Amino acid sequence: MEAEVKDKIVSIEKPEIIAPPDWKPVIMGILCNWCSYAGSDLTGTSRTQYPPNIRIIRVPCSSRVDPWFIIKALQTTADGVLISGCHPGDCHYISGNYYARRRFLVTKELLKMVGFHEHRVQFSWVSAAEGAKFAQVVKKVTDDVIKLGPLHLYKKENFNR
Amino acid sequence: MARVGVFVCFCGANIADFVDVPTVVEEAKKIRDVKFAIDYKYMCSDPGQQMIRDAIVQHRLTSIVVAACSPRMHEKTFRKALSDAGMNPYLLEVANIREHSSWVHQKDKKAATEKAGDLVRMAVAKSIANEQLHEISVPVTKRALVIGGGIAGIQAALDIADARIPVTLVERSPSIGGRMAQLDETFPTLDCSQCILTPKMVDVASHPYIELIPYSEVIELDGYVGNYKVKIRKKASYVNFKTCTGCGACWQKCPVKVPNEYNMGIDKRKAIYTPFPQAVPNKPVIDAEHCTMLLKGKCGICAKFCEKGAIDFKMVDEVIEREIGAVVVATGYDLWDATPYEEYGVGRYKDIINSLEFERMVSANGPTGGLPIRPSDGKVPKTVVFIKCVGSRDKAKGIEFCSKICCMYTAKHAILLHHKVHDSRAYIFYMDIRAAGKGYEEFVNRAQVETGAIYLRGRVSKIYQKGEKLMVRGEDGQLGQEVEVEADLVVLATAVIPDKANPALARLLGISYDKYGYLSEAHPKLRPVETAKAGIFLAGCTQAPKDIPETVAQASACAAKVCGLFAGDTIKKDPMVSTVNKEFCSGCQNCVKVCPYQAIVTEDIPLGHGAKEMRTVAKINEGVCQGCGSCVAICRSMAINLAGFTDPQIINEIVAI
Numbered sequence: 137m138e139a140e141v142k143d144k145i146v147s148i149e150k151p152e153i154i155a156p157p158d159w160k161p162v163i164m165g166i167l168c169n170w171c172s173y174a175g176s177d178l179t180g181t182s183r184t185q186y187p188p189n190i191r192i193i194r195v196p197c198s199s200r201v202d203p204w205f206i207i208k209a210l211q212t213t214a215d216g217v218l219i220s221g222c223h224p225g226d227c228h229y230i231s232g233n234y235y236a237r238r239r240f241l242v243t244k245e246l247l248k249m250v251g252f253h254e255h256r257v258q259f260s261w262v263s264a265a266e267g268a269k270f271a272q273v274v275k276k277v278t279d280d281v282i283k284l285g286p287l288h289l290y291k292k293e294n295f296n297r
Numbered sequence: 298m299a300r301v302g303v304f305v306c307f308c309g310a311n312i313a314d315f316v317d318v319p320t321v322v323e324e325a326k327k328i329r330d331v332k333f334a335i336d337y338k339y340m341c342s343d344p345g346q347q348m349i350r351d352a353i354v355q356h357r358l359t360s361i362v363v364a365a366c367s368p369r370m371h372e373k374t375f376r377k378a379l380s381d382a383g384m385n386p387y388l389l390e391v392a393n394i395r396e397h398s399s400w401v402h403q404k405d406k407k408a409a410t411e412k413a414g415d416l417v418r419m420a421v422a423k424s425i426a427n428e429q430l431h432e433i434s435v436p437v438t439k440r441a442l443v444i445g446g447g448i449a450g451i452q453a454a455l456d457i458a459d460a461r462i463p464v465t466l467v468e469r470s471p472s473i474g475g476r477m478a479q480l481d482e483t484f485p486t487l488d489c490s491q492c493i494l495t496p497k498m499v500d501v502a503s504h505p506y507i508e509l510i511p512y513s514e515v516i517e518l519d520g521y522v523g524n525y526k527v528k529i530r531k532k533a534s535y536v537n538f539k540t541c542t543g544c545g546a547c548w549q550k551c552p553v554k555v556p557n558e559y560n561m562g563i564d565k566r567k568a569i570y571t572p573f574p575q576a577v578p579n580k581p582v583i584d585a586e587h588c589t590m591l592l593k594g595k596c597g598i599c600a601k602f603c604e605k606g607a608i609d610f611k612m613v614d615e616v617i618e619r620e621i622g623a624v625v626v627a628t629g630y631d632l633w634d635a636t637p638y639e640e641y642g643v644g645r646y647k648d649i650i651n652s653l654e655f656e657r658m659v660s661a662n663g664p665t666g667g668l669p670i671r672p673s674d675g676k677v678p679k680t681v682v683f684i685k686c687v688g689s690r691d692k693a694k695g696i697e698f699c700s701k702i703c704c705m706y707t708a709k710h711a712i713l714l715h716h717k718v719h720d721s722r723a724y725i726f727y728m729d730i731r732a733a734g735k736g737y738e739e740f741v742n743r744a745q746v747e748t749g750a751i752y753l754r755g756r757v758s759k760i761y762q763k764g765e766k767l768m769v770r771g772e773d774g775q776l777g778q779e780v781e782v783e784a785d786l787v788v789l790a791t792a793v794i795p796d797k798a799n800p801a802l803a804r805l806l807g808i809s810y811d812k813y814g815y816l817s818e819a820h821p822k823l824r825p826v827e828t829a830k831a832g833i834f835l836a837g838c839t840q841a842p843k844d845i846p847e848t849v850a851q852a853s854a855c856a857a858k859v860c861g862l863f864a865g866d867t868i869k870k871d872p873m874v875s876t877v878n879k880e881f882c883s884g885c886q887n888c889v890k891v892c893p894y895q896a897i898v899t900e901d902i903p904l905g906h907g908a909k910e911m912r913t914v915a916k917i918n919e920g921v922c923q924g925c926g927s928c929v930a931i932c933r934s935m936a937i938n939l940a941g942f943t944d945p946q947i948i949n950e951i952v953a954i
Contacts, residue, residue, distance in 0.1 A: 162954060164951060164954060169369075170809075170829060173367075173369070174369060176396065176397065177367045177369055177370075177393075177396040177397075179396070179401055180367070180395060180396025180397060180400035180401050181396065181400070183400055183401070183403065184401065185401055185402065185403060185404060186401055186402075188398070188401075188402040188405060188408035188409060188411075188412050191412070191415055191416065191419065191954045192393070192397055192416075193419070193947065193950050193951070194368065195926065195942055195947070196873065196924050196925050196926050196939070196942055197925040197926055197927065199891070199925055199926060199927040199930060200925065200926025200927070200929060200930055200939065200942060201930060202929070202930040202944070203930075204944075204948075205947060205948070205951060208948060208951050208952070209951050209954070212951065212952055212954070213952075213954045214951075214954060225804060226809060228807070228809075228829065228830075228925075229893050229894075229923060229925035229927070230807060230893035230894075231893045232893065232925045232926075232927050235891055235927055235930075235931070239930065263809075264809065264817070265811060265812070271401070
């Protein structure tokens with residue numbers, strides 16, 4: 137789990153599962169109130185367009201995000217999850233984003249072991265001033281998830297459920 | 298059974314043009330718990346709020362969802378509408394269908410509508426799990442801390458102190474006064490800067506409610522609004538201020554010469570010095586980096602000549618602690634180093650100076666006695682070229698913003714030059730003249746008419762030496778031709794940048810700053826003096842470039858905010874804090890470790906009802922808790938929950954997607 141989403145250049149050659157033509161991915165975004173949520177508001181204020189698949193949940197800090205939330209989202213509707221917090225050193229709550237980073241490193245390893253592709257759960261830093269970056273991040277995550285295909289079909293095929 | 302009311306806003310055309318609002322309302326009506334759904338043109342307007350209030354009563358609603366703009370915008374407005382109708386304000390949820398849907402999916406109305414519907418469904422699901430919350434009252438320490446003793450800090454300190462609230466003013470340098478003390482005359486009235494500033498400086502020193510701590514820095518800030526604890530490091534001055542009379546014998550005899558910061562390094566000061574004659578406090582300090590006695594243990598001349606025996610070479614830094622309730626940050630500005638302008642020969646030619654250097658030269662108490670001179674040969678210049686926007690408004694050099702004050706002070710410099718050297722002529726290269734302010738346009742006209750300053754619209758491409766002169770080659774955009782001016786002196790209006798220590802200070806205070814290092818206000822329009830952290834306010838150029846009237850206005854605004862905060866004995870605090878369910882708590886104390894505010898302590902409770910054996914559980918101080926939720930996510934036994942963002946609320950949202 138790298139610090140910057142845009143730094144990831146691992147390409148996905150083929151989808152995990154072939155998507156039906158009318159499939160639209162659902163991304164769950166959990167954003168911290170002070171940086172990333174404010175950044176996503178700025179994306180709106182500056183009318184920067186991004187794919188409409190993300191559904192955003194506001195939390196006070198990225199450290200509020202329990203790995204349970206990610207798992208619950210993947211269990212239910214979401215095809216991908218984006219967690220975004222303040223840049224290192226800029227956390228409104230001093231050190232919350234560091235806890236978040238460590239927690240997600242572990243969560244991601246766990247999900248990989250279980251069989252989820254690492255691009256299904258992504259983590260980024262977006263500050264309150266980075267409206268354009270937020271749009272890029274959402275686009276990147278959406279593209280990645282579209283390439284991977286629908287999670288519910290993948291789960292049916294691979295997890296026997 | 299929950300009874301949710303959904304109110305969808307058109308936001309004029311902002312939402313309605315890109316989201317099909319009636320469809321969102323119809324979708325909302327299909328949700329099981331929604332008993333009432335309606336749309337309106339402006340939900341935040343008074344009739345819109347009235348609709349909410351009426352519906353709460355009529356339909357006996359148990360929670361409210363407003364689908365409109367970002368909750369960061371109008372959550373408070375709608376909460377108030379709820380409490381006006383007798384409902385607990387925290388039973389409100391806002392679905393952000395403007396910033397997160399209509400504004401960002403303008404090309405796909407169907408998808409935007411679908412997303413808006415989803416966001417409403419999520420908000421409804423969350424609101425069902427909302428609980429009634431009540432604001433927390435915390436006591437206030439009625440003392441303010443002002444960081445920075447420039448005009449912003451001085452004004453803020455005086456205004457707060459005049460309201461009979463004690464103020465601690467911390468200044469990094471040996472004297473207060475800041476940049477304004479370096480200025481000669483001020484635009485647009487040409488009144489003498491020192492004459493209007495020094496009385497205020499004296500007021501600060503003599504005010505019974507102001508504690509002035511010069512030559513010191515803030516090193517630590519703990520706590521929360523109304524209850525901060527600050528640590529201030531008072532640098533060793535090596536002079537006992539109590540016995541020192543400020544006679545000046547010490548610095549007259551000191552043999553060490555150091556470039557004088559007050560005069561922008563044009564002349565020298567001594568290693569023991571007062572920054573300028575009108576300094577407050579007017580007591581010298583020893584510059585430990587240059588004093589021979591402190592560096593090598595030899596000299597001590599100042600001590601020999603001090604009749605009062607005030608010099609104490611054994612003095613050490615001292616840490617002062619204060620309990621305060623609010624902070625005003627007023628750290629001021631610096632000038633950008635123009636070295637990247639290689640084509641101008643910055644650093645290569647001595648006769649290119651920046652505007653503050655020119656300001657010191659024309660200043661009556663300056664190093665040249667008020668006469669501008671060429672640093673290379675000391676001659677008085679007859680032709681002076683002023684170049685504006687050096688660094689500012691230049692994306693290539695890294696500073697995109699307008700420094701705001703340069704247009705005006707350059708016009709002032711042209712007038713001052715004319716006053717000091719009557720047969721001189723000023724050439725001013727400019728991009729635009731930005732003279733928005735009371736009496737500003739008139740002032741620029743005055744510079745042009747009265748002094749005959751020649752304004753050339755265009756950029757300078759090159760400066761090169763020709764004999765004694767500097768040849769300034771640029772463009773006269775209005776004539777559309779190249780011009781070359783033979784200049785004796787070139788003055789660069791370099792960009793105004795924030796103090797270099799701003800990022801470090803911001804991290805120490807826990808507030809945010811932008812990419813240039815300016816400290817960020819809570820809202821660019823409606824909360825320009827507050828930061829995102831409650832109880833910390835911004836004044837002056839630490840937030841953005843400003844002239845003196847604006848700085849003073851903002852400083853007074855800070856004072857008003859501080860006085861408002863201190864108006865009662867307690868302050869209200871958001872109830873979004875964590876609470877421990879003691880029955881579930883296993884006492885692992887992981888939460889204690891992750892809490893960034895030390896808000897969690899442990900307590901011993903009986904093992905069972907009436908039992909003598911005790912067990913340890915976590916206990917949260919709700920006054921200290923800021924509601925980040927780190928402890929909630931780390932708790933293994935799910936004993937902690939964060940009000941407003943509880944597990945059921947968030948899980949409801951996730952499941953509703």
